[in-house]
Amino acid sequence: MASLNVRAALLSVSFLILALGLWEMATQPPEAQTGLTEYEMLMGGAEQESRVPPPSAVIKLAWAELSNPFYDAGANDKGIGIQLAYSVYRVLTGYLAAMAIALPIGFLIGMSPLMYKALNPYIQVLRPISPLAWMPLALFIIQDSDASAIFVIFICSIWPMLLNTAFGVANVRQDWVNVARTHELSPIKTALTVILPAAAPTILTGMRISIGIAWLVIVAAEMLVGGTGIGYYVWNEWNNLDLASVIFSILMIGVVGMLLDLALGKAQKLVEYKE
Amino acid sequence: MSKSFLEVDGLSKVYPDGQGGDLTVFEDIRFALEKGEFVCIIGHSGCGKSTILNVLAGLDEASAGNVVMNGKEIKGPGLERGVVFQNYSLLPWKTTLNNIVFAVKARWPSWSKEKVKEHSERYLKMVGLEHALNRKPSQLSGGMRQRVSIARAFATQPELLLLDEPFGALDALTRGVIQDELVKIWEETRQTVFMITHDVDEAILLSDRIFLMSNGPNARIAESVKVDIPHPRARATIFQNPAYHKTRDYLVDFLVNRSGSALPEKDGTPKIAEPAKGVTQSTPTPAEPETQSESDTAARAVNA
Numbered sequence: 001m002a003s004l005n006v007r008a009a010l011l012s013v014s015f016l017i018l019a020l021g022l023w024e025m026a027t028q029p030p031e032a033q034t035g036l037t038e039y040e041m042l043m044g045g046a047e048q049e050s051r052v053p054p055p056s057a058v059i060k061l062a063w064a065e066l067s068n069p070f071y072d073a074g075a076n077d078k079g080i081g082i083q084l085a086y087s088v089y090r091v092l093t094g095y096l097a098a099m100a101i102a103l104p105i106g107f108l109i110g111m112s113p114l115m116y117k118a119l120n121p122y123i124q125v126l127r128p129i130s131p132l133a134w135m136p137l138a139l140f141i142i143q144d145s146d147a148s149a150i151f152v153i154f155i156c157s158i159w160p161m162l163l164n165t166a167f168g169v170a171n172v173r174q175d176w177v178n179v180a181r182t183h184e185l186s187p188i189k190t191a192l193t194v195i196l197p198a199a200a201p202t203i204l205t206g207m208r209i210s211i212g213i214a215w216l217v218i219v220a221a222e223m224l225v226g227g228t229g230i231g232y233y234v235w236n237e238w239n240n241l242d243l244a245s246v247i248f249s250i251l252m253i254g255v256v257g258m259l260l261d262l263a264l265g266k267a268q269k270l271v272e273y274k275e
Numbered sequence: 276m277s278k279s280f281l282e283v284d285g286l287s288k289v290y291p292d293g294q295g296g297d298l299t300v301f302e303d304i305r306f307a308l309e310k311g312e313f314v315c316i317i318g319h320s321g322c323g324k325s326t327i328l329n330v331l332a333g334l335d336e337a338s339a340g341n342v343v344m345n346g347k348e349i350k351g352p353g354l355e356r357g358v359v360f361q362n363y364s365l366l367p368w369k370t371t372l373n374n375i376v377f378a379v380k381a382r383w384p385s386w387s388k389e390k391v392k393e394h395s396e397r398y399l400k401m402v403g404l405e406h407a408l409n410r411k412p413s414q415l416s417g418g419m420r421q422r423v424s425i426a427r428a429f430a431t432q433p434e435l436l437l438l439d440e441p442f443g444a445l446d447a448l449t450r451g452v453i454q455d456e457l458v459k460i461w462e463e464t465r466q467t468v469f470m471i472t473h474d475v476d477e478a479i480l481l482s483d484r485i486f487l488m489s490n491g492p493n494a495r496i497a498e499s500v501k502v503d504i505p506h507p508r509a510r511a512t513i514f515q516n517p518a519y520h521k522t523r524d525y526l527v528d529f530l531v532n533r534s535g536s537a538l539p540e541k542d543g544t545p546k547i548a549e550p551a552k553g554v555t556q557s558t559p560t561p562a563e564p565e566t567q568s569e570s571d572t573a574a575r576a577v578n579a
């Protein structure tokens with residue numbers, strides 16, 4: 001009997017074929033009929049235009065796009081690779097900035113009940129705000145659409161990292177802290193050699209949640225600010241009524257999001273420990 | 276009175292009792308340890324043994340009294356005092372070796388990498404773990420983890436070693452093996468040790484003196500029992516010594532019958548007891564079966 005993995009893979013492929021098959025059939029153009037009414041003849045072409053494209057068309061387009069992902073033929077015609085790179089660049093910039101702030105402050109809050117009590121009300125109010133709600137304010141203050149998008153990423157990825165860091169640090173086992181104390185480690189050394197590794201799995205969980213949210217938000221943000229990026233690309237192709245491109249870029253958003261998550265998952269594995 | 280290595284003077288610990296009043300767990304604890312002594316402390320659960328040990332370690336603060344070691348008052352934790360916790364307290368993300376290396380580095384920051392490693396390996400070898408250097412604590416059994424923890428404490432060569440029920444969580448067989456190792460490593464190093472245990476046999480095997488605590492609240496260290504059995508001792512042969520049985524009976528009697536009411540001397544120092552004084556140690560006569568089984572049952576009741 002084949003292993004579980006092989007059987008799962010076979011099943012996955014059959015689901016894919018089934019789904020693509022149904023999709024292909026559902027989107028076939030109506031058969032040319034002999035007795036078309038005048039009205040149908042008039043509308044026929046237009047109806048075909050607005051039809052959801054079949055998977056074969058999407059695959060053909062994907063092949064063309066992916067064989068030359070980085071071409072640049074002017075403001076409104078860039079390869080999918082370039083658009084994705086813009087989005088990833090914005091996500092990573094905002095995300096790293098959030099990390100630089102969230103980790104130290106999270107540490108501080110986790111170590112000091114006083115700071116926790118003092119800062120918690122602000123966190124509780126700011127955290128539930130939809131990141132896109134910041135956009136107008138960001139555009140007004142920063143006066144730059146690109147930087148505003150990065151700011152929105154920054155603001156949405158900061159909370160999970162901040163809260164998880166604080167939680168992880170606050171819940172480091174007292175025994176381990178006592179080990180550091182009986183060995184007379186300095187506060188910095190205690191933070192780096194005992195508290196950080198002890199809290200790392202919790203911190204990484206927060207970072208993984210953050211990157212997921214950031215990737216969700218960038219698409220919406222780019223639809224708003226325009227210019228470049230995968231979010232803008234989707235919106236632009238929709239305006240062009242090029243649905244094959246829309247479907248193709250939706251799939252690419254999923255793939256890149258998965259890769260980002262995989263990378264953080266790998267990092268999480270590295271810092272995990274069993275008690 | 277000449278100054279001892281460690282002097283504990285009038286220690287007490289008071290907690291709020293939750294109804295607006297105070298609960299004095301223990302009070303006026305006075306004792307002294309000499310350099311190179313192995314002292315165990317026995318008492319019923321909750322009388323405050325761990326609290327006393329944590330005060331000595333500098334991890335907890337007493338409500339009154341002070342502790343002076345080498346003429347200096349103990350104010351916080353320090354490397355000259357090593358602690359072995361009941362739950363091992365190894366850092367789970369570090370390997371066995373690195374758990375020791377981390378401590379040795381903290382103790383001697385100027386040592387070279389090679390020297391630190393060589394020193395750490397030597398102590399792991401002493402507890403028979405040279406084959407498990409690169410395993411993580413989660414891959415070790417409870418007994419092995421406690422060995423690492425003991426190796427870590429001895430490797431930093433503290434002036435005072437504090438052990439809080441180090442074998443409490445181990446099964447009887449493993450406990451016996453590690454007790455033997457502790458005897459061996461102690462005979463080699465002759466470090467000053469202060470240890471909490473619930474096990475009367477363990478206390479006799481290891482200690483020069485045994486402190487007996489009365490029950491809380493307001494617990495005291497009522498007696499200091501001398502163990503008149505020469506070193507080196509071994510778990511397998513110590514039973515043949517008549518002094519062993521005398522001492523054991525004395526301890527069990529205290530724990531079963533007298534721990535509720537026992538008091539120290541008027542000046543607060545523990546009463547000195549020498550239950551095996553004058554017992555000839557060269558002629559091993561087996562103890563009467565009747566008394567032995569009786570005290571066995573009692574000891575088990577205490578251990579439970």
Ligand SMILES: Nc1ncnc2c1ncn2[C@@H]1O[C@H](COP(=O)(O)OP(=O)(O)OP(=O)(O)O)[C@@H](O)[C@H]1O
Pocket residue numbers: 290291300318319320321322323324325326327491
């Ligand atoms: N934070 C606290 N508040 C109130 N009482 C406390 C607190 N911590 C400890 N105690 C009390 O102090 C007493 C002594 O505790 P301790 O852990 O030192 O006892 P112990 O002798 O080590 O007991 P065991 O043998 O079970 O380990 C206990 O009766 C406990 O109820």
Ligand SMILES: [Mg+2]
Pocket residue numbers: 324325326
């Ligand atoms: Mg205890």
